Amino acid sequence: MTATVTAPARRRGFSRKAVLPWLFLAPGLLLALVFKFLPMGKGIWLSFFKVRPFLGDKWVGLDNYTRVLGDHRFQDAVGHTLVLGVGISLGAILVGFLLALLLEGQARSLKLVRTAVFLPVVTATAVVGELWRLMYYPTSDGLINNALGFLGIGPTQFLDNPGTALWATMVMGIWMGAPYNMVIILAGLAGVDRSLYEAAAMDGVSLWQRLRYITLPAIRPALGIVLTLAAIRGLRVFTEVYVLTFGGPAGSTEVWMTRAYTLGFTRNDIGGASAASVVLLCVTLLLTVTVNHLRKRGDVR
C-alpha cells in the first residue's frame, strides 16, 4: 500500500526540495487520513442522520443527540464512567505514588521488585481481565475471597453483584494503572536534588514536611503528565469493562463506550452510536485542552 512513495522522482524540475518532505510524510498522512480522520468526519456526519441500510440515510438534525442524551441508560452510564474514570485516575496516582516512594533507589533488589510490580502494565487488558476473574472467583476458593476468609468475611460475589461490580472494575483499573504511574513518578523523584533532603534534615524538618515541601513540588510536572493521560483514558474506558463485566450485572457497570458499542453493533443504531461517540470526543478534547491549560498556568507560577 505504501510503495507509491518512490514514484514521482521524475518531477525533478518542479522544485524538488519542496516536494521531498511530503513524500516522506505521505504514508503517515494517508493512513491517518483514511483510518482516523475520515472515520471521525464520517462519525460526525452520521450523527445527524438516521442510518437505514438500502433505504438511504435520512437527515434528522439533532434527533440522535437528544435521544442519546435523554436515554436514561446513557445517563446512568455517565455516572458510572465518571466514577470509574475519577476513581481509577486518582487511585492509580495515589497507589503509584506510594509504590514509587517504596521502591525508589538504586539497589539491585529494588530493581527486581520494580520489574515484577510493572508486569500489569505490559499485560494485555484481555489477559488482565481473565486474571481478575480468577481473583474475584465468587466462592471461598477464590483468591480474594480466600484472603477475606482469614479476616472472617464471607465470600463475596464481586462481579455478579450490582452493588460491588463497579468497585471491582475500579480496583482492576487501579491495579493496571498504578505501576505505570510509578515509573513516571520515579523519573520525577530521580530529579530531586539530594542536598535539599540533607539540608532539611539539618533543619530538623519532619518527614511529612519533607514530602510536602521538597518532594511534591519537584514531581509536580510528572504528576501533570500522569493526570492528563489518566483523564483521557478514564473517560473512554471500554476494554476493562468489556472483558470483566460487559456492563452487567443489571447495567451496574455500563459505561459510555460500552453503551455506544451496544447501540451501534448490537442494535444497529449507527446514528445514535455516532452521536454518542461525538459527545465523548468533544468532552475528551475539552478535557485535554483544559488540563493542558491549567498545567501551563501552574508551570508559569
Add this chain to the structure above:
Amino acid sequence: MSAPVIEPVRAREPKTPAARPGTAQRTTPARFDTALGWSDKPGLSWALRVLLCATALAIFAAPFLTIFSGAFSTNPSGSSLSFLPHHPTLLNIKVAGERGIWDYFTNSLVIAGGGLLLQLVVSVLAAYALARHRFRGQALVLTLFMLTMMLPEEVIAIPLSLVLGHVPVVGLDLKGTVWAVILPLGAWGFSIMLLTEFMKDIPTEIEEAARIDGVGEFRLLWQVILPLCKPALGVAGVLGFIMIWDQYLLPLIAAKDPTDYTVTVALSILRSDPQVGSGVVLAGAVIALIPSLVVYLLLQRSLVTGIAAGATKG
C-alpha cells in the same frame, strides 16, 4: 491540544552524586537517597520496607503465578487456586489447541509483526521529514499527528468499522483480513513524535558531511540517520508492540467471523464455551501473555525509558 510532552530519549544521567553509588563523589549518607529516607542497614525501617515490598509483590506480581498454575492444573476451579499447579497437566493447553488457540495466536503474531513494521517505517519516514526538513505546513502536520493520539479506536469505532468494510476511492472490503487491523495502527502519533524529537537532536554536521559526499535522501536516512536512532527505535518498537498486542476493540470490529480474532479477543470465545473449563481459558490467557512477557523482559530498559519520557499505553 497537545498530548503529553515528549522529551527526547537519552541515556539518562543520574542527576546527583548520591544517585551514583560507589563513585568518589558520593558524600551523602544513604538516607538522603530517597524521598522517604529509607535506611539500607538492617533495622526497623529496613524490616518495614522488606515487608511492604513483599506486599507489593503479592498484589502486583503473584496473581500472574496463579494464571500459570491454573493453566497447568487438572481442576483449577476448585481449591487449587494456588501458586503451584495441582496435579500438573498439559491437557488444558491441548484442549485450547483443539479450540483453535494456535490459529488465533498466529493471527496475533502476523498482526503484531506487520503492524509494528508498518508503524516503524511510517514513523521513521514522517519523523525524518518533520525533524530534518523545513517546509510550509509543518506545524499543521504536527498537529494532525498529535490529533491521532486523541482519536483512539474506542471513539471512532463505529464509523471506522464502516470504513473498513468499504475503503473509499479504492472500494476495498478489508474486513476479515489482517490489513483491517494493521493499517489503522500504522499512523501512531506517539511513535512519530518520539522519533521526531530524537532526530532533531542529531547534529546537522553529520548530515551536511554526507550531503557533500553526494549521498541521496533515502541513503542518508537509511545509512546515516537511522543507525543513530537505535535507542529511540527500541523504545518505539517495544511500546508499539505492547500497544498493538493490547488492541481489543479494533480486532473485534475488523473481524468478519470469529476465526479472524486475535488471541486476546478469542479468550472471550473460550470463556463462553460451555464445554471447556476455566483451566482451558487460563491456558489461552497464558499463551496470550507469553509474547508480552518475552518482549518486556528483553527490552525492559527501553520500555521504562520510553514511559518516563511520557508514553501512552494504547
